[in-house]
Amino acid sequence: MAVLSGRLIRRSAMPGLGLSGGITLAMVSMVVLLPIGALLARGWQFGPANLWEVIHHPRVWAALFLSFRLAFLAGVANLIFGVLLAWVLVRYRFPGRRILDAAVDLPFALPTAVAGIALTALYAPNGAIGSIAAQAGLRIAYTQWGILIALIFVGLPFVTRTVQPVIEEIDRExxxxxxxxxxxxxQTLRRVILPMLAPAALTGFALAMARAVGEYGSVIFIAGNIPMKTEIAPLLIVIQLEQFNHDAAASIGIAMLAISFAALLSINLIQIVTRARMGHV
Amino acid sequence: MSDIALAPRRACTTEARPLRAALIALAFAGLGLLVFAPLALVFGHALSDGWAASVAALRQPDALSAIRLTLLITALTIPLNAGFGIAAAWFVTRFEFRGKALLITLIDLPFSVSPVVAGLCIVLLFGANSAMGGWLVAHDMTVVFALPGILLATVFVTFPFVARELIPVMIEQGRAEEEAALTLGAGGWRVFRTVTLPNIRWALIYGVLLCTARAMGEFGAVAVVSGKIRGQTATMPITIEMLYNEYLSTAAFSMAALLTVFALLTLLVKTLLEIRHSDQLAAMRRH
Incomplete structure (x- = not known):
């Protein structure tokens, strides 16, 4: 590292370059680069044509599309409800506000498996809320509605937590x-406030959606996991792994990586455009 | 006087009273359906056969082994993650080098990778039929379906937590204080201990809390690498799944309730920190 310091790294009087850089690069390599590299290498060995064949299978295609579509819808629901929640928490004073504010973080803290079985028991046809919905002729658990609810749950904090500080800093003048x-x-809300919140809200939307695309724990209990209908892409990976079909699992994994990258990239572009239109940095 | 001046000011910068009430009601209803109801249900189901049945379920040998494993994994993950987070934040904010943006992206990457894909990556890297896995088997070491694999999966999914909390705070703080300490003759470690650490301690605790909650509850990544061997590689979340699938509702929800108590504890500490140190934390929330 010292040899390279002339070119790659600007000289600095700060101590600890070797130690902090060494730990950082070693950990990033071992935890992130090597494992993801192993996935890509597996896909490369398997060959693009075979990889495409696995992904193009109707059941895989349906699962990928389902994961992506429901993650998008959950992101939109979180976008609307998250901005509303952030606004209520910052601007209004009412009893129970502190509890509400703390509750927003619960989906971060609550293990996904716990959320999964709790939401399932609640929204199943014999559950407290599910039975009411069933009387109205709506099945929630074991349908796509159930998956959507689980995905909204896991993405709940993202938009609120990114938008909240922005609302706090809005000058009332x-x-x-x-x-x-x-x-x-x-008109003030729509033409003045909302554009100010847009970049942060979109960031939150992107984070919520990225989380939802890959979500597994909270979904598999409530989904019912019916092939072509309520089977999510991560579950297919688990099924393939259980059959020791590592090539197929790697193919679906690579497709999912590509989807989350594409989603993040497009959202970043939207953000750049929004900020440019707003005249912000 | 001030009332007269404030009256119109309030009217034009807030919503009409009925609308406010409706929005507050909507916030309560939404969080009620999504957060409060499931939370209440976990404890209700856990205690549906009484305390004794719940406690008995948690004292089964397999349950105790799962609790021990989860606590062990969490205890190992926290120092690894905090150490990495501090090193990464120091490296990124105290030095100028090429590829910094790429490095930060790589640190953030685990946020957007599905936990199942993370587990898959580890299986592909260390599994018995990979190059490295073969070498490990030959040297009598197992990663997949064993503790190291579960630990690696947990470190992967919690990877960005501490670093992401520290980096913005350390950028805001700048290098001036540390440079001053250095000019006055303090050594590197002393500067870190007496200047940097006090400045970043809240962000560090905050990141560690997030990391703790996630490490205890990680399911997808661990489900893939653990092999779900009862009494050996089954963590608490994995045990919840197995019990639930065997229709052992009380046992599953008792374990879930215990895990929820752990999660609520981290949340409680975080909320208390926010109330008592709102000034220092306000600076960190801006990212």
Whole structure:
């Protein structure tokens, strides 16, 4: 590292370059690069044509599409509810606000397997909420609705937690100015506040969606796991692994990696465009 | 006087009273259905046959072994993650080098990788029919379906937590204080202990709490690498799944309730920290 310091690293009086850099690079290599490299190498050995054949199988295709579509819908639901929740928590004062604020973090802290069995018991046809829905003719658990609820649960904190600090920093004088210029409250919210929240809200949406695409623990209990209908992509990987079909598992894993990268990339682009339009940095 | 001045100010920067009430009600309803109801249900189901049955279920040898394993994995993950987080944050914020953005992306990568894919990667890297796995088997070491694999999977899914909390705080703090300490003749470790650490301690605790909660509850990645051997490689979440699939509802929910208590404890510490140290934490929330 010292040999390279002239070119790659600018000289610094700070101590600990070798130690901190060494630990960082060693850990990143061992924990992230090597395992993901092993996945890509496996896919490469298997060959692009074979890989495509695995992914193109109707059951795999259906699972990938299901995971992606429901993750997107859950992201949208979280986007709307998350902004609402952030607004309520920052702007309004009411009894129980602190508890509500703490509850937003619960999906981060609560193990996904616990969330999975609890949501299933709650929304199953004989569960407390599921039975009410069943009377209205709606089955939630063991259908795509159930998966959607689990995905909304795991993505719940992301939008709220990214938008909250932005709302805290909004200068109320902007809203006053808008009001004095004759805007109604609704116009102020729509034309002044929402554009300010958009970049943070989209970041939260991207994080929630990325989490939801790959979510496994909270979903498999409530999904019912019916092939072509409620079978998510991560479950297919587990099934393939249980049959020691490592090539097929690697193929689906690579497809999922590609999907989450594409999703993150497109969201980053949207963010850049939104910020540019807003005239922000 | 101030009332007169404030009255119109409030009116134009907030919503009408009925709308406010409706939005608050909606927030409560949403979190009620998604968070409070499942939480209440876990404890309700766990205690449906009484305390004695719950405690008895948790004292089964397999259950005790799962609790021990989960605590062990968490205890090993925390120092690994905190050590890496501090080193990475120091490296990234105290030095200028090429490829920094790429390095940060790699640190963040585990956030957007499915836990199941993470587990799959580890199986492919260390599994018995891979090059490295073959070498390990020849030297009598097992990673997959054993403790090292579970630990590696847990470190993977919690990888960014501490680093991500520390980096923004250390950028904001700048290097001036540390440089001053260095000019005054303090050694590297002393600078870190007496200057850096006090500045980053809340962010560090916060990151460690997030890491703890996730490490105790990780399911997808561990499910793939653990092999789910009862009494040996089954962690608490894995045991919950096995009990649930065997229709042992009380046992499954008792284990779930215990895990929930652990999760609520981390949440409680975090909330207390936020209340008592809102100033220092406000700076960190901005990312």
């Amino acid at each position: 902007v809203e006053e100015a808008s009001a004095t210029l004759g805007a109604s409250r609704l």
